[in-house]
Amino acid sequence: MPLELLESSDLDASKREGLWTLNFGPQHPATHTTLRLVLQLDGEMVIDAEPDIGFLHSGFEKLGEVLDFNQYVTIVDRMNYISPMANEIAWHHAVEKLLGIELTPRCKYIRTIFAELMRLHDHLLCLGTCVLDLGGATAFMYAFNEREYIYEICERASGQRFHTSYTRVGGLLYDVTDDWVEMVRAFIRKFPKAYRDFEGLVMKNRIFVERTRDVGVLSREEAIAGGATGPVARASGVARDLRRDEPYLAYEDFDFDICASQGGDCYARFQVRMMEMLESVKIIQQAIENLPAGPIFASGTGKETIPDKREVYRSIEGLIHHFESVMPNRQMQAPLDSVYAATESPNGELGYYIVGDGSFRAYRARTRPPSLLHFSLFSKMIRGCMLSDVVAVLGSINIIAAELDR
Amino acid sequence: MSNENSSSSGALAEVKAKLAETLGGVTLAWSAFREQDRVDFPASELLRCLNAFKAAGFDQLTDLTAVDLLEFPKATDRFELVYVLLNVESGQRLIARTYLNEPDLTVPSATSVWSGADWLEREVYDMYGIVFEGHPNFKRLLLPQEFQSFPLRKDYPIKGRGERHNFPVITRAES
Amino acid sequence: MATQINKQLGDNVFLTTLDAAASWGRANSLWPMPFATACCGIELMSTAASKHDLSRFGSEVMRFSPRQCDLMIVAGRVVMKMLPVLQRIWLQMPEPKWCISMGACACTGGVFDTYAVVQGVDRFIPVDVYVPGCPPRPEQLIRSILDLQEKIQKGGTVNAREFKLRILPEGPNRFDEDELIRIRERNGFKLDDPKYDPVH
Numbered sequence: 013m014p015l016e017l018l019e020s021s022d023l024d025a026s027k028r029e030g031l032w033t034l035n036f037g038p039q040h041p042a043t044h045t046t047l048r049l050v051l052q053l054d055g056e057m058v059i060d061a062e063p064d065i066g067f068l069h070s071g072f073e074k075l076g077e078v079l080d081f082n083q084y085v086t087i088v089d090r091m092n093y094i095s096p097m098a099n100e101i102a103w104h105h106a107v108e109k110l111l112g113i114e115l116t117p118r119c120k121y122i123r124t125i126f127a128e129l130m131r132l133h134d135h136l137l138c139l140g141t142c143v144l145d146l147g148g149a150t151a152f153m154y155a156f157n158e159r160e161y162i163y164e165i166c167e168r169a170s171g172q173r174f175h176t177s178y179t180r181v182g183g184l185l186y187d188v189t190d191d192w193v194e195m196v197r198a199f200i201r202k203f204p205k206a207y208r209d210f211e212g213l214v215m216k217n218r219i220f221v222e223r224t225r226d227v228g229v230l231s232r233e234e235a236i237a238g239g240a241t242g243p244v245a246r247a248s249g250v251a252r253d254l255r256r257d258e259p260y261l262a263y264e265d266f267d268f269d270i271c272a273s274q275g276g277d278c279y280a281r282f283q284v285r286m287m288e289m290l291e292s293v294k295i296i297q298q299a300i301e302n303l304p305a306g307p308i309f310a311s312g313t314g315k316e317t318i319p320d321k322r323e324v325y326r327s328i329e330g331l332i333h334h335f336e337s338v339m340p341n342r343q344m345q346a347p348l349d350s351v352y353a354a355t356e357s358p359n360g361e362l363g364y365y366i367v368g369d370g371s372f373r374a375y376r377a378r379t380r381p382p383s384l385l386h387f388s389l390f391s392k393m394i395r396g397c398m399l400s401d402v403v404a405v406l407g408s409i410n411i412i413a414a415e416l417d418r
Numbered sequence: 419m420s421n422e423n424s425s426s427s428g429a430l431a432e433v434k435a436k437l438a439e440t441l442g443g444v445t446l447a448w449s450a451f452r453e454q455d456r457v458d459f460p461a462s463e464l465l466r467c468l469n470a471f472k473a474a475g476f477d478q479l480t481d482l483t484a485v486d487l488l489e490f491p492k493a494t495d496r497f498e499l500v501y502v503l504l505n506v507e508s509g510q511r512l513i514a515r516t517y518l519n520e521p522d523l524t525v526p527s528a529t530s531v532w533s534g535a536d537w538l539e540r541e542v543y544d545m546y547g548i549v550f551e552g553h554p555n556f557k558r559l560l561l562p563q564e565f566q567s568f569p570l571r572k573d574y575p576i577k578g579r580g581e582r583h584n585f586p587v588i589t590r591a592e593s
Numbered sequence: 594m595a596t597q598i599n600k601q602l603g604d605n606v607f608l609t610t611l612d613a614a615a616s617w618g619r620a621n622s623l624w625p626m627p628f629a630t631a632c633c634g635i636e637l638m639s640t641a642a643s644k645h646d647l648s649r650f651g652s653e654v655m656r657f658s659p660r661q662c663d664l665m666i667v668a669g670r671v672v673m674k675m676l677p678v679l680q681r682i683w684l685q686m687p688e689p690k691w692c693i694s695m696g697a698c699a700c701t702g703g704v705f706d707t708y709a710v711v712q713g714v715d716r717f718i719p720v721d722v723y724v725p726g727c728p729p730r731p732e733q734l735i736r737s738i739l740d741l742q743e744k745i746q747k748g749g750t751v752n753a754r755e756f757k758l759r760i761l762p763e764g765p766n767r768f769d770e771d772e773l774i775r776i777r778e779r780n781g782f783k784l785d786d787p788k789y790d791p792v793h
Contacts, residue, residue: 038675039628039657039676039678039682040657045629045630045631045634045669046675054588064558066558066561066562066670067630067672067675067678068630068631069560069561069672069673069709070670070705070709070710071569071576071705071709071710072705073570074569074570074576074707075576075704075705075707077576086514086704087704090631090704093631093635094634094635096632114676135759141638148577152575152642153643154465154643156643157642157643160639160642160643160644163639173730174632174635175632175727178511197562236478237477237478237532237533237534238479238533239478239479239532239533239534239538252506252509258509263469275466322657349451350451350500351451351452351454352454352481352502354480362461363480363481365483365502367490369489369491370491373477375485375489375490376485376486378500380483380502381478383536384537384538384541385537385538387537388534389538405770413630414631417560448607548609561673561674569709574708575708575757576706576707576709577706577708578708578709579708579775579778580775581673581708582708582709582710582711583711583712583716585680585711585717586680586717587717588680588683588684588718589719590756592718
């Protein structure tokens with residue numbers, strides 16, 4: 013299949029004269045993964061850009077219809093792979109809403125800590141790689157240094173450093189241990205220093221500031237109409253954060269601020285991400301110091317939740333319970349209804365629209381990916397910028413191809 | 419559909435009153451599940467309804483998707499089209515649904531109402547074959563343009579029909 | 594006479610074959626081309642970053658231009674729309690070249706046994722080293738590069754004759770599961786048949 017030249021709808025033939033077309037991607041270092049842009053250039057000025065996506069469309073939603081609610085968590089992991097556990101939390105948040113399960117306080121707190129660690133994870137990579145694309149490799153190394161600590165925290169809790177598959181319907185795979193708590197505390201203690209180093213390298217770097225300020229401006233109206241959420245919307249002055257506006261998990265218990273900016277340019281988006289990291293640290297600190305004791309699985313829900321692993325191995329009731337919850341004809345039964353539930357993932361509003369059909373699988377597991385909506389705004393942001401600004405704008409909206417294409 | 423957990427708050431009553439005013443003669447079926455308000459509207463009045471929803475304060479289209487109800491228990495229609503709407507100021511959500519049947523799978527495009535509908539509609543077409551009339555750049559979004567099927571329909575096998583392996587093989591001697 | 598030469602030259606002379614010398618050079622200066630499509634790409638970054646530091650093993654010069662590279666690391670799943678791009682990039686790389694298939698998805702399709710995902714890139718391009726894992730840890734990727742270096746050192750020839758010899762992929766022919774679906778469909782099989790469960 014040859015790569016066909018895409019016809020841009022906004023330009024008629026007379027305006028097209030003298031323009032040249034540049035194919036950007038799908039294999040390009042700044043696309044991080046796989047996306048393609050067809051740029052219309054007037055010299056070095058970008059007149060129009062048409063994104064072409066689908067280079068990583070892997071049929072996630074079709075898989076969601078054949079795997080059960082617990083199995084599908086291994087697939088959603090691979091959606092936004094720079095913050096895997098944020099997807100798990102969002103998926104099971106939606107499933108629990110469909111099934112009507114109320115989590116235990118300990119489970120809520122652990123999930124909140126992980127959700128915020130994932131926010132750090134995501135923002136560090138987003139900033140680090142964007143600076144790499146803009147020509148500075150040092151900040152990338154600093155960012156990955158911190159990410160390795162977060163990988164270790166994930167590994168200690170779940171056994172896997174990357175795709176953790178840690179959440180379960182109504183609970184978690186394992187309870188966390190005391191040394192995990194110590195690990196998180198140690199990370200929180202050392203993170204502010206690393207943050208200051210990183211901030212000095214990036215946000216106060218004159219080259220970086222000049223390449224991102226007033227580039228890729230998105231107005232507030234465009235952001236709302238185009239469906240932008242998360243840091244992209246907040247950088248354009250839409251002060252909306254699901255953690256505050258539709259509190260889920262344990263966010264109601266914590267004191268934190270919503271970071272927003274009026275700028276709407278790339279620099280504002282990075283600034284929002286940087287500020288959010290500090291807020292995340294604040295949340296983790298409050299959560300880890302007040303981590304409640306108790307069970308991690310919601311009780312009294314019958315077959316919806318799998319039993320604690322220790323029960324499975326040590327008692328016959330637990331074993332039977334576990335068997336029943338994985339046998340196809342005895343599993344939980346989802347109501348014949350649908351639900352939309354969203355969480356504030358690092359990238360924006362990550363929602364799931366789940367239709368239950370009375371079985372243990374989702375009849376339809378629709379993902380509402382933030383990247384898709386953000387990338388559809390890309391051509392609006394880039395018009396009138398220079399060719400070299402393309403990588404800055406791409407980096408600032410943090411497109412993750414697997415989440416974009418699913 | 420069950421009517422439990424209705425969040426019949428003042429905001430919803432206000433929206434209902436506004437819609438009754440602008441959409442006289444259109445039957446809207448309201449329901450709620452897990453504190454989520456939903457409204458079913460007829461597909462014949464789609465664009466009029468969407469404009470009315472926007473006028474009632476829902477200024478963001480959070481999500482647009484479809485469900486193939488082919489194997490859904492006791493379903494009478496083939497496709498369900500779901501618009502997840504949001505009022506950015508108040509944070510109120512509304513799920514608006516309509517139902518479509520073959521062979522008439524053509525509905526007007528919502529791009530004139532919310533510009534964010536652009537790619538979402540192309541994705542729905544890509545996966546289900548529902549055509550949105552009046553869309554400025556209507557073609558497949560995710561799959562190759564020459565792809566023939568609509569993979570998220572329930573009668574399409576998960577492993578495909580061999581499309582994934584329809585490519586030439588490059589051996590060591592050729593490369 | 595011999596001792597005289599020995600005394601003058603010391604350890605500065607050794608005998609080897611041209612093949613071995615060329616392979617030694619190639620093995621220790623691999624320039625990888627990261628064909629990073631998905632999750633494995635992030636672990637690839639992690640391998641190159643500060644903690645794991647791939648440059649200790651002489652293959653950190655990542656180049657995104659295929660013309661400059663001799664090692665392609667396919668990191669992540671490859672789907673229908675991407676495969677022609679992969680093949681084109683592979684053909685653009687100059688000989689001699691090698692390919693590492695990193696992660697379960699690139700090797701076999703992994704968990705994504707769906708309509709869009711190619712079930713292993715080795716069906717369409719030659720692969721030298723397979724790295725299991727979803728995604729493989731950075732240590733595993735480093736190991737695979739060491740293994741590839743060993744392979745190049747052992748079997749390499751100065752004019753890359755070894756590639757001419759190996760035309761067909763090694764190992765037994767695999768059974769194509771898609772063929773089964775096609776046979777069933779040809780025989781008038783209906784998918785809503787309750788006996789047929791495409792997953793289990």
